[in-house]
Amino acid sequence: SQELEQSPQSLIVQEGKNLTINCTSSKTLYGLYWYKQKYGEGLIFLMMLQKGGEEKSHEKITAKLDEKKQQSSLHITASQPSHAGIYLCGADLIFGNEKLTFGTGTRLTIIP
Amino acid sequence: EADIYQTPRYLVIGTGKKITLECSQTMGHDKMYWYQQDPGMELHLIHYSYGVNSTEKGDLSSESTVSRIRTEHFPLTLESARPSHTSQYLCASSGDRGELETQYFGPGTRLLVL
Numbered sequence: 533s534q535e536l537e538q539s540p541q542s543l544i545v546q547e548g549k550n551l552t553i554n555c556t557s558s559k560t561l562y563g564l565y566w567y568k569q570k571y572g573e574g575l576i577f578l579m580m581l582q583k584g585g586e587e588k589s590h591e592k593i594t595a596k597l598d599e600k601k602q603q604s605s606l607h608i609t610a611s612q613p614s615h616a617g618i619y620l621c622g623a624d625l626i627f628g629n630e631k632l633t634f635g636t637g638t639r640l641t642i643i644p
Numbered sequence: 645e646a647d648i649y650q651t652p653r654y655l656v657i658g659t660g661k662k663i664t665l666e667c668s669q670t671m672g673h674d675k676m677y678w679y680q681q682d683p684g685m686e687l688h689l690i691h692y693s694y695g696v697n698s699t700e701k702g703d704l705s706s707e708s709t710v711s712r713i714r715t716e717h718f719p720l721t722l723e724s725a726r727p728s729h730t731s732q733y734l735c736a737s738s739g740d741r742g743e744l745e746t747q748y749f750g751p752g753t754r755l756l757v758l
Contacts, residue, residue: 565746569685574650574734574749618685622747630675630738631692631702632747637685 535559536623538635545611546643553606553638555621563624564604565632566595570617578606608640616642647671650735650750657725658758665720665753667735674739676718677747680704681732693718725757 537556545551555564563582567575579588581597581604588595592609608615618639622632648669657663669676678691679702689702693712707729708722718737722729733753738745 567749572732572752572754574751575736577746577748580746620685620687622687630694630745631677631689634679634687639685 534636535625535633536621536635538619538621538638540638541636542639542641544641544643547612548610551608551611551640553619553640555604555606555623555635557602557623557625559602559625561597561601561604561623561625562627564595564597564601565622566604566606567620567622568617569620569637575620611642613642613644616640648735648737648748648750650733650753652753653751654754654756656756656758659724659726661725663722663725663755665733665735665755667718667720667750668716669718669737669748669750670716671737671739671748672715673737673748674715675737675745676712677736677738678702678708678710678718678720679734679736680706681734681752687734691720725755727757730755730757 539554565580566578569575579595584599584601586597594607597604618637620637621635651666674695676693679687681687688704690706691710693699699710710720735750736747738747
C-alpha cells in the first residue's frame with residue numbers, strides 16, 4: 533500500500549480558478565516537501581513544512597500542514613498556464629531517517 | 645536555483661551496453677541520491693550516499709551500481725543495459741544542517757534501452 537497518497541491524480545482547471553492538491557499519510561509527517569515537475573524535467577523545490585499547523589506561501593501557492601501532521605494541502609489561487617505540471621509531495625516518515633518517501637503525484641493541466 | 649547537473653539528458657542505447665549516468669553538484673552537499681521515476685510519476689530511491697566512500701542501496705532494488713569518490717560527483721553505472729532499465733533517472737543532493745534537509749534535484753536523464 534502507498535505510504536503517501538496524493539489526490540487527485542490529475543486535475544484540469546480553467547485558467548483563473550483556484551485549486552487544491554492533497555497529500556495524506558497514515559504516519560506522522562516529520563517534514564513535508566512540495567515539488568513541481570515539468571514533463572521530462574527534474575523536480576523544482578517549492579516549500580517545506582515541519583510544524584503542525586504551519587502554513588507557507590510563495591506568490592500564488594500556499595501550502596499547509598495540519599495540526600496532526602498527517603496531511604498537507606497545496607492551494608493555488610487564480611491559476612495560470614505556468615502552474616501546469618506535476619506536483620509531488622515528499623515526506624520524512626521516520627524521524628532522522630534523512631530519506632524521503634514520495635507521493636504518487638498530481639498532474640495539473642490549465643486550460644484557457 | 646539548485647546547482648546540480650546530470651548528463652546525458654537523453655540516452656538511447658542497445659541491450660547489453662554498459663552505461664554511466666553522471667551527476668555532479670557544486671553546493672558542497674554531503675548527501676546525494678539516485679531515484680528512478682516510472683511513468684506513473686512515483687519516485688523510487690535506488691541509491692544514496694552520505695559522503696565520500698559511503699554508498700547504500702535504496703528502497704527499490706536496482707541492478708545499477710554507484711560510487712562516491714569525490715563529494716561533488718555521484719555517477720550511476722549499468723553494466724549491461726536491458727529494456728527493463730528504461731526509465732527516468734533523477735539525482736538529488738542535500739546539505740547537512742542537522743535538521744530537516746531539502747533535497748535539490750538535477751534535470752534528470754531519460755534512458756531508453758532498445
